[in-house]
Structure formats: structure tokens, C-alpha cells
Amino acid sequence: MAVPLFLLLCLAAFQTTASADLLSEYAHHAVLDPAEKMKLFWTVDWDAETVSFAVEAETTGWVGFGFSTGSGQMVGSDVVIGWVKDNKGYLKDRFADQKALPPMDKQQDYELTGFQESGGKTVLKFKRKFDTCDSRDIKLEQGVTKVVFAYHTEDPVSETDIKHHVFRGARSILLLNSMDKRDINETGWSTFPLTTKNVTVPTKETTYWCTLLKGPQLKSKVHITKFEPIIQKGNEGFVHHFLLYECHGNFVDKDFDQGVDCYNIANMPYAKCQAASIVAAWAVGGEVFYYPTHAGFPLGSSDSPRNFLLEMHYDNPENLAGRVDSSGVRIYYTDQLRQYDSGVISMGVKTDEWHIIPPKQKSWMSVGYCTEKCTKSIMKSTSLPEGGVNVFAALLHTHLAGVALWTKHVRNGKELPEIARDNNYDFNFQDIQILRKEINIQPGDELIHYCKYDSMDRNKLIKGGISSRDEMCLDFIFYYPRIPNIRYCQSQAFGPSYKLIDKYFPDVNVTSVKHNPLTNMNIDWTDEMVADFRKYKDDVKNVFPICGITNLTTIADSKNPDLTVPIPKITDPLPPEKSKCAQANRASWTNCRERASLTCRFCTVVWHVMRCDWCSLVKRYGTTDSLYHMYPHVMCFDFNANY
Numbered sequence: 001m002a003v004p005l006f007l008l009l010c011l012a013a014f015q016t017t018a019s020a021d022l023l024s025e026y027a028h029h030a031v032l033d034p035a036e037k038m039k040l041f042w043t044v045d046w047d048a049e050t051v052s053f054a055v056e057a058e059t060t061g062w063v064g065f066g067f068s069t070g071s072g073q074m075v076g077s078d079v080v081i082g083w084v085k086d087n088k089g090y091l092k093d094r095f096a097d098q099k100a101l102p103p104m105d106k107q108q109d110y111e112l113t114g115f116q117e118s119g120g121k122t123v124l125k126f127k128r129k130f131d132t133c134d135s136r137d138i139k140l141e142q143g144v145t146k147v148v149f150a151y152h153t154e155d156p157v158s159e160t161d162i163k164h165h166v167f168r169g170a171r172s173i174l175l176l177n178s179m180d181k182r183d184i185n186e187t188g189w190s191t192f193p194l195t196t197k198n199v200t201v202p203t204k205e206t207t208y209w210c211t212l213l214k215g216p217q218l219k220s221k222v223h224i225t226k227f228e229p230i231i232q233k234g235n236e237g238f239v240h241h242f243l244l245y246e247c248h249g250n251f252v253d254k255d256f257d258q259g260v261d262c263y264n265i266a267n268m269p270y271a272k273c274q275a276a277s278i279v280a281a282w283a284v285g286g287e288v289f290y291y292p293t294h295a296g297f298p299l300g301s302s303d304s305p306r307n308f309l310l311e312m313h314y315d316n317p318e319n320l321a322g323r324v325d326s327s328g329v330r331i332y333y334t335d336q337l338r339q340y341d342s343g344v345i346s347m348g349v350k351t352d353e354w355h356i357i358p359p360k361q362k363s364w365m366s367v368g369y370c371t372e373k374c375t376k377s378i379m380k381s382t383s384l385p386e387g388g389v390n391v392f393a394a395l396l397h398t399h400l401a402g403v404a405l406w407t408k409h410v411r412n413g414k415e416l417p418e419i420a421r422d423n424n425y426d427f428n429f430q431d432i433q434i435l436r437k438e439i440n441i442q443p444g445d446e447l448i449h450y451c452k453y454d455s456m457d458r459n460k461l462i463k464g465g466i467s468s469r470d471e472m473c474l475d476f477i478f479y480y481p482r483i484p485n486i487r488y489c490q491s492q493a494f495g496p497s498y499k500l501i502d503k504y505f506p507d508v509n510v511t512s513v514k515h516n517p518l519t520n521m522n523i524d525w526t527d528e529m530v531a532d533f534r535k536y537k538d539d540v541k542n543v544f545p546i547c548g549i550t551n552l553t554t555i556a557d558s559k560n561p562d563l564t565v566p567i568p569k570i571t572d573p574l575p576p577e578k579s580k581c582a583q584a585n586r587a588s589w590t591n592c593r594e595r596a597s598l599t600c601r602f603c604t605v606v607w608h609v610m611r612c613d614w615c616s617l618v619k620r621y622g623t624t625d626s627l628y629h630m631y632p633h634v635m636c637f638d639f640n641a642n643y
């Protein structure tokens with residue numbers, strides 16, 4: 001047995017070396033599949049707008065890798081297939097137009113930059129532009145990117161004779177918003193774990209387990225610099241994601257460590273923590289998180305949390321019994337205090353029963369506002385020389401029905417670059433987006449958070465709430481300098497529900513501001529009712545600001561216009577992103593009438609040889625409808641039709 005063992009060790013050592021080299025060569029990496037058969041390494045060059053990749057696969061045959069829109073299907077994905085044979089590397093840009101060998105693109109946009117085959121592994125290195133201007137390539141954007149991958153154990157005979165894969169998969173990654181951690185010095189950092197304590201994973205498909213945990217005993221203030229997941233060996237398939245919340249308040253010993261099913265948390269003394277600010281978040285495939293070197297999350301200061309609520313999501317689709325888990329998160333901190341304390345504010349729609357989404361809707365938008373009045377009051381005196389706060393990361397969050405979400409930034413009516421966007425939201429992959437450049441928010445700025453939902457698979461209305469079948473519409477922004485005791489800047493609108501009740505259910509009484517009676521009625525949603533509700537929602541002109549503290553305690557409050565503020569108006573929208581590609585390539589002309597609901601941002605009106613700005617036309621002529629009547633031949637050039 002000695003010889004095989006020796007060989008095995010050699011092989012193992014060799015393999016580790018290959019990965020270790022790639023780890024230092026590239027800024028980011030991700031293991032693509034649970035068995036770690038394929039790994040991805042990459043580096044983003046923002047100036048050249050290119051990404052360099054290395055794909056490592058446990059095969060000496062061909063390797064496939066690419067980008068998919070949406071669900072991770074092979075059909076419709078932009079892929080490369082390559083291999084190493086007789087010391088030569090092969091790689092071709094292809095497009096999977098059907099369930100067959102993806103044909104090669106006429107325009108080859110992936111450049112093979114290196115290759116290696118050794119120790120039973122193949123490494124292919126290649127490079128491409130964010131936007132190749134080829135309609136058969138997928139544009140690489142900020143937010144979640146779905147990657148697809150595959151391999152075979154044999155090299156192909158030729159570029160047109162490639163055997164069907166023996167291994168394939170898909171997963172989400174943050175390609176352009178990952179942390180570059182090559183220059184971080186961790187000397188002198190301390191750590192403590194926050195984990196569940198031998199939880200028996202319930203024999204049901206989905207469990208959210210909520211555990212109250214004590215933070216470390218600290219003599220003085222420290223800064224959290226990093227956190228990373230601790231996943232108990234063997235339980236990788238069960239541990240799906242976790243959120244760590246701050247917990248303020250007083251608790252007794254028996255509240256700690258045991259935990260409860262989060263569905264039953266309402267009566268626990270720590271129930272409120274679930275609505276508090278998030279300290280750390282991780283989901284399947286997520287990575288380690290580092291704070292920027294000039295900021296850290298403070299512990300041991302007067303308004304820092306001393307306790308934490310760990311919300312662990314377990315996935316047990318096979319209903320396996322008796323699985324015990326102690327997974328969680330490891331927090332790293334330093335007493336070498338950094339320049340700024342950081343904090344997290346959640347923006348968007350207040351999570352309560354007045355945030356509702358009718359069933360069977362392909363596309364439904366919810367919008368929450370962090371209003372001028374609120375930012376004026378909470379951000380007025382900070383220690384930044386330029387004033388306000390700087391945002392360095394964002395965690396976009398909805399539950400199962402969410403498909404896309406983004407946050408706009410407005411100053412005196414002028415729209416500034418977006419804070420964050422995710423056009424391919426994946427509930428099963430919620431990682432923190434690192435902003436490419438920090439964004440300064442000034443007192444008086446306004447933030448508008450949009451969430452797009454698909455409720456086609458629901459028969460009942462979806463209400464705002466903490467269960468994953470309920471919905472949320474939030475953006476947790478990570479910022480500095482910390483504003484003590486402020487955890488949210490959100491809004492709520494009661495009008496749409498009240499109007500719907502008035503028209504369709506006049507006998508129903510609202511009895512508490514905490515309870516929307518629509519949420520537990522058996523409603524037969526007619527098209528008319530949905531259309532009315534959509535209109536009531538789109539007509540909202542004033543909202544209740546939820547600015548750290550809420551004054552809404554009575555039904556009279558929820559009907560009191562004096563407690564509302566006007567929603568932000570964008571008078572000067574962001575011009576459409578200029579495409580670097582020849583326009584003909586992206587031509588997507590649509591009749592304006594069909595596009596009437598588009599916001600200004602995505603359209604430029606073109607007719608004859610004149611090029612006009614859609615928004616200024618709308619401003620001049622009123623609605624898009626009247627504009628259409630005036631110029632029936634006006635066509636929209638659709639840059640990025642998302643809303």
C-alpha cells in the first residue's frame with residue numbers, strides 16, 4: 001500500500017500548489033460545485049473593462065464555462081469550451097442556442113491567455129471584455145452573475161465533434177462586486193465564533209433557526225474587521241444561508257444558545273432583534289467579508305450590540321432525521337482602532353402587513369423611500385470632512401418572490417449613479433456587494449429602493465414579513481461614520497390597501513395599524529381588482545417616513561396626512577449609459593406605446609435623423625401618451641428595459 005499512498009500524497013501536494021498559485025495570481029476565487037471539482041479564479045480590470053479568468057477542473061478532457069441569463073440553463077448561455085492536448089491549448093467562444101453542442105460564434109471574444117494540464121487537472125486561462133458588443137455574448141454587469149460549467153473526461157476529436165458533458169452545474173457569483181483581499185494584513189486580529197449549539201435540523205424542507213448568542217466580553221472598544229462562515233463538516237448541503245442581527249435589550253441566561261424555529265419567535269424576548277440591523281450575512285457560495293481598512297464595525301462601545309441573533313437557514317429537502325449542526329460565523333476584530341466606526345442602515349419598504357403583493361403577477365414593483373427629511377435629520381453632523389456618510393457595500397434583500405432590485409440616489413432632483421443593482425436576484429445566493437467606489441450620501445439626499453417580484457406561483461396575496469414565503473424589500477447599506485442608534489430609513493404607504501378595502505370590502509374594518517385585514521382574507525383577485533390596486537400603488541404621492549423611529553401607533557396616525565412626506569421626484573434623470581458598441585448591434589426598437597410605462601432613463605427617442613431626449617420631450621409634452629399622439633412614428637431605442 002505504500003506506493004499508492006505515496007503517489008496520492010504527491011498528487012495532492014501538486015494539486016494544492018496549482019490552486020495556491022492561482023490564488024495569489026487572481027484577486028477572487030470561488031469553488032463552483034460542492035464536490036470542488038471545478039474552481040474559478042478571476043481579476044477585474046476596471047480601466048480596460050475586462051475580466052481575466054482561470055478555470056480549474058478535475059479532468060484531463062474538455063472544460064466548458066460560461067454565463068447564463070436567469071436560471072442557469074445551458075440554453076441561452078454564452079460559453080467557451082477548451083482543452084489541453086499535446087501541449088497545446090484550445091478555446092473557442094460559443095453560444096448555446098439549443099440543447100446540442102453550442103456552435104462557435106462568428107466573432108471570437110474570449111482570448112486564451114494560458115493553459116496547463118497536470119495532476120489530473122486542467123487549467124484554462126482566458127480574458128474577455130465586460131461588453132463584447134456581440135449579441136451572442138452576455139454582458140458582464142454588477143450584481144449577481146449566473147455562471148454555468150461542465151466538463152468531459154476526454155479531449156474532443158475536433159472543434160465540431162465534442163462529446164456530451166459528464167459533469168455540469170450552475171451557480172451565482174458576484175463577478176464585479178467581490179472583495180479584493182490580496183493586500184490585507186491580519187496580524188494581531190482576535191476572533192470569536194458565533195454558532196448554533198448542536199441544533200437538530202428539523203425533518204422538513206426549510207427551517208429558519210434563530211439563536212440568541214452572547215458577544216465577547218470586551219474591556220474596551222474594538223473594530224470588527226472581517227467575518228467568515230463556519231460550516232460544520234458534513235453539513236455543507238444543509239446550511240443554506242445565515243443572517244446575523246444586532247440584539248439590544250436585556251436578556252436572561254435561559255434566552256441564550258438554545259434557539260427556536262424562527263416561525264415561532266414572536267413570543268421570545270429576542271423576537272425584536274430580527275427587525276434590527278444586520279451585522280453579517282452569508283449564503284451558499286458567499287465568501288469572507290473584510291471591512292475597508294479605514295473602517296470597522298465597533299464592539300464594546302456604548303451603542304454597540306453586546307448580543308447577536310443568528311438566523312440560520314437549513315435546507316433539508318430529503319427530510320433527513322437526526323442531523324445535528326453547530327454552524328455559524330467567525331468574527332475577527334482588532335484593538336488597533338481604524339479611522340471610522342461603520343454601521344448598517346436598512347432602506348426600502350417597511351416590513352409589515354401593509355407591504356402586499358397580489359398573487360399571479362409576472363411583474364410587480366414595490367418602492368421604498370429614504371426621504372430628504374430623514375437624511376437631513378440623521379446625517380446632519382458627521383465627522384466626514386465632506387459631510388454625510390460614505391457607503392462601501394450593500395446587501396440587497398428580498399425573499400423568494402424577488403427577481404430584481406436596485407437603489408437610486410437623488411440629490412435636489414438630480415439622479416446620481418445608483419447605489420447598487422441586481423438584475424438577477426437569487427434568494428439562494430445573498431452575498432454582500434462591494435461597491436466599486438465608495439458613494440457619499442449628503443444630508444438631504446434621497447434614496448429610492450425598487451423591488452421587482454414575480455408572484456406567478458402564488459395563489460394568495462404575499463404580505464410583508466419575516467418568513468421566506470412573506471416578502472421584504474430592503475437594501476442594507478454598509479457605511480461610515482456610524483450614526484448611533486439609527487438602523488433604518490424606510491417608508492410605508494397605507495393608502496393603496498385602504499382604497500382597495502373601501503371599494504371592494506366596505507364591510508371590513510381596520511382594527512389595528514399592525515394588521516392589514518387584506519392579509520388574512522380569502523380574496524378572489526379579479527383582473528379589475530389587480531388593476532385598481534396597481535393604480536392605487538402607482539398613484540402614491542405621499543408616504544410615511546420610517547426614520548429610525550416610527551410615530552405610527554394608531555389607525556388615526558395611518559390616515560393623518562400631516563405625518564406623511566411627498567415622495568422624491570427625479571427632475572433630472574441619469575442619462576442612459578453610453579454603449580461603447582456600434583448601436584446597430586444592440587438595436588432593439590420598440591413602439592413607444594408599448595413602452596409607455598418605461599421610465600425616462602432607458603429610452604432615447606429617435607426619429608428621422610434627429611435624436612431627442614425622451615425625458616425632455618415628456619417634460620415638454622406631458623405624458624408619454626400625448627407624446628405618442630403627436631408623433632405616432634416615434635420609436636424607442638431600448639437600452640436596458642428593466643422597468
Ligand SMILES: *[C@@H]1O[C@H](CO)[C@@H](O)[C@H](O)[C@H]1NC(C)=O
Nearest residue numbers: 183184185186187188189336
Ligand atoms: C503585518 O503587520 C505586522 C504588524 O502590524 C508587521 O509586523 C508585518 O510585517 C506585516 N506583514 C506584512 C506582510 O506586511
Ligand SMILES: *[C@@H]1O[C@H](CO)[C@@H](O)[C@H](O)[C@H]1NC(C)=O
Nearest residue numbers: 195196197198199324325326
Ligand atoms: C455538541 O455536542 C457535543 C457532544 O455532546 C459536544 O462535544 C460539543 O461541544 C457540542 N457543541 C456545541 C457547539 O455546543
Ligand SMILES: *[C@@H]1O[C@H](CO)[C@@H](O)[C@H](O)[C@H]1NC(C)=O
Nearest residue numbers: 505506507508509510511517
Ligand atoms: C365595523 O365598525 C362598525 C362601526 O364601528 C361596526 O358597526 C361594525 O360592526 C364593524 N364591523 C366588523 C365586521 O367588525
Ligand SMILES: *[C@@H]1O[C@H](CO)[C@@H](O)[C@H](O)[C@H]1NC(C)=O
Nearest residue numbers: 549550551552557562563564
Ligand atoms: C414623532 O416622535 C418624536 C419622538 O417621540 C417626536 O419628537 C416628533 O415630534 C414626532 N413627530 C410627529 C410628526 O408627531
